[in-house]
Amino acid sequence: MRIFGIGIDVIEIERVEKAIEAFGDRFLARIFTVGERDYCLKQNRPAVHFAARWSAKEATSKALGTGIGELLSWGDMEIVRRQTGEPEMVLSGEGLGFCSQHGIDQIKISLTHAKLYAAANAVAISIS
Numbered sequence: 058m059r060i061f062g063i064g065i066d067v068i069e070i071e072r073v074e075k076a077i078e079a080f081g082d083r084f085l086a087r088i089f090t091v092g093e094r095d096y097c098l099k100q101n102r103p104a105v106h107f108a109a110r111w112s113a114k115e116a117t118s119k120a121l122g123t124g125i126g127e128l129l130s131w132g133d134m135e136i137v138r139r140q141t142g143e144p145e146m147v148l149s150g151e152g153l154g155f156c157s158q159h160g161i162d163q164i165k166i167s168l169t170h171a172k173l174y175a176a177a178n179a180v181a182i183s184i185s
Contacts, residue, residue: 061181064119108175116179
């Protein structure tokens with residue numbers, strides 16, 4: 058097993074709340090998948106969960122060293138919940154292609170949030 062890269066991100070939840078208020082569904086659809094939106098909107102404080110997912114996507118882009126842009130888009134990353142409740146990063150599109158090219162087999166993520174902030178970290182791992 059080899060670590061390709063690590064990333065971390067923290068965001069103020071209020072920043073996400075203001076973006077949702079200002080841009081609504083247009084903002085949510087640009088950053089989050091349908092599955093992510095469905096999950097977050099069912100929670101008591103959706104912005105908290107959106108913020109944690111934002112941070113996980115930013116942390117993943119840092120772990121891969123790509124940033125968010127041509128090689129990895131917001132829509133290439135989806136945070137799903139395993140049956141155990143553990144968050145899992147699922148890649149598609151250019152992001153999946155990047156990982157295949159660089160032998161990255163898995164991206165482990167961890168999410169957290171408190172009253173004012175949400176944060177996440179990501180570790181890109183190559184098993185070979």
